[in-house]
Amino acid sequence: xxxxxxxxxxxxxxxxxxxxxxxxxxxxxxxxxxxxxxxxxxxxxxxxxxxxxxxxxxxxxxxxxxxxxxxxxxxxxxxxxxxxxxxxxxxxxxxxxxxxxxxxxxxxxxxxxxxxxxxxxxxxxxxxxxxxxxxxxxxxxxxxxxxxxxxxxxxxxxxxxxxxxxxxxxxxxxxxxxxxxxxxxxxxxxxxxxxxxxxxxxxxxxxxxxxxxxxxxxxxxxxxxxxxxxxxxxxxxxxxxxxxxxxxxxxxxxxxxxxxxxxxxxxxxxxxxxxxxxxxxxxxxxxxxxxxxxxxxxxxxxxxxxxxxxxxxxxxxxxxxxxxxxxxxxxxxxxxxxxxxxxxxxxxxxxxxxxxxxxxxxxxxx
Numbered sequence: 215x216x217x218x219x220x221x222x223x224x225x226x227x228x229x230x231x232x233x234x235x236x237x238x239x240x241x242x243x244x245x246x247x248x249x250x251x252x253x254x255x256x257x258x259x260x261x262x263x264x265x266x267x268x269x270x271x272x273x274x275x276x277x278x279x280x281x282x283x284x285x286x287x288x289x290x291x292x293x294x295x296x297x298x299x300x301x302x303x304x305x306x307x308x309x310x311x312x313x314x315x316x317x318x319x320x321x322x323x324x325x326x327x328x329x330x331x332x333x334x335x336x337x338x339x340x341x342x343x344x345x346x347x348x349x350x351x352x353x354x355x356x357x358x359x360x361x362x363x364x365x366x367x368x369x370x371x372x373x374x375x376x377x378x379x380x381x382x383x384x385x386x387x388x389x390x391x392x393x394x395x396x397x398x399x400x401x402x403x404x405x406x407x408x409x410x411x412x413x414x415x416x417x418x419x420x421x422x423x424x425x426x427x428x429x430x431x432x433x434x435x436x437x438x439x440x441x442x443x444x445x446x447x448x449x450x451x452x453x454x455x456x457x458x459x460x461x462x463x464x465x466x467x468x469x470x471x472x473x474x475x476x477x478x479x480x481x482x483x484x485x486x487x488x489x490x491x492x493x494x495x496x497x498x499x500x501x502x503x504x505x506x507x508x509x510x511x512x513x514x515x516x517x518x519x520x521x522x523x524x525x526x527x528x529x530x531x532x533x534x535x536x537x538x539x540x541x542x543x544x545x546x547x548x549x550x551x552x553x554x555x556x557x558x559x560x561x562x563x564x565x566x567x568x569x570x571x572x573x574x575x576x577x578x579x580x
Contacts, residue, residue, distance in 0.1 A: 249289050254320040267306040267326045267341075267352055276300055289314045297322065305349025305375040306341065329359050331495045335366040335513060344492060346378040360495050366513035366521060369484035382485045389474050389481075396471050400464055407460045414453050417446055480519060487521035490539040494523065497542055504546065529553075530563055537571030545570050552576045 256270035277284060280300050282293055294312045301310040301324060309325040329341035332351060341359070342348045348370060370381045420442065491513060498504045498511075510526035525534040536545060549570050556576070557564070569577040 249318045252318045256322045258324050331360045334363045338372045349375045362511045364512040364514045367515045494539045532565050535569040
């Protein structure tokens with residue numbers, strides 16, 4: 215077979231394949247345009263033994279109330295993006311994907327967030343994930359996670375949904391903008407201060423010379439000197455007072471800036487304590503003994519703004535004063551040693567509080 219004949223046959227074959235692909239695509243397109251959605255399948259891919267936050271019935275209700283057309287709608291007319299956005303608006307939904315199969319089945323796959331704990335503090339009812347994402351607890355949620363109660367004030371408002379780090383960064387940027395705005399308020403004062411300094415310098419340079427060409431006598435000259443001296447004294451008092459006022463205004467603005475910087479430090483410290491709380495709960499949950507022993511975690515914000523924790527154990531009617539979430543492993547080791555060498559022989563109902571806040575000692579009260 216000659217080379218040209220072989221090339222011609224190959225060209226015809228590829229033309230035929232391309233034509234078939236175009237024809238098959240057009241046919242599938244026509245079939246898809248005529249096909250309608252006949253069913254809906256919803257799958258929550260990560261439901262676990264902890265329970266679930268979202269169910270297929272909830273998703274069906276959301277779609278039904280939203281007015282988005284699904285069943286009986288042409289396959290290509292279903293607004294899949296709107297469905298995904300509708301589901302993703304719920305903070306406890308991590309990821310969602312929607313597509314319609316060739317047979318006309320609407321598939322919706324949902325991945326829910328995995329909370330680490332539930333906050334029931336200071337008017338708040340929210341779940342928090344291990345990476346610091348917070349969302350309101352759904353009404354019909356059935357999820358078993360540790361519950362943190364008490365008067366603790368977390369570093370975000372009760373209505374907030376989203377990354378706590380993101381909220382903190384947003385607040386820090388707002389404070390930075392406020393500090394910059396206050397700095398701009400200083401500029402007119404700096405200009406006034408500079409002008410006042412120039413006036414004081416000019417005042418020092420003010421001199422009088424005897425006007426010989428007018429045959430000015432000593433008495434007339436002395437009178438002019440006295441008048442200038444009085445004028446300079448009056449201006450000096452005025453400039454000094456103005457300098458004090460301007461400096462006070464600048465210092466007042468600087469004090470406001472310093473107060474804003476203290477807010478930033480307080481925010482960062484509050485976020486640090488919040489993340490320590492998450493780490494603390496993870497430590498409890500990762501240990502089989504403490505996971506079964508700790509029944510309740512009570513968190514509170516001290517007058518100084520620090521976070522302290524109290525624990526309610528399963529083994530007795532006492533309260534464990536854990537204190538600040540520093541040296542967590544050391545405190546648990548100390549408490550466990552006291553369990554083994556102290557309470558096991560004294561009795562589990564002997565004390566009302568067990569205080570492990572202090573170094574190398576356990577303080578008990580009846």
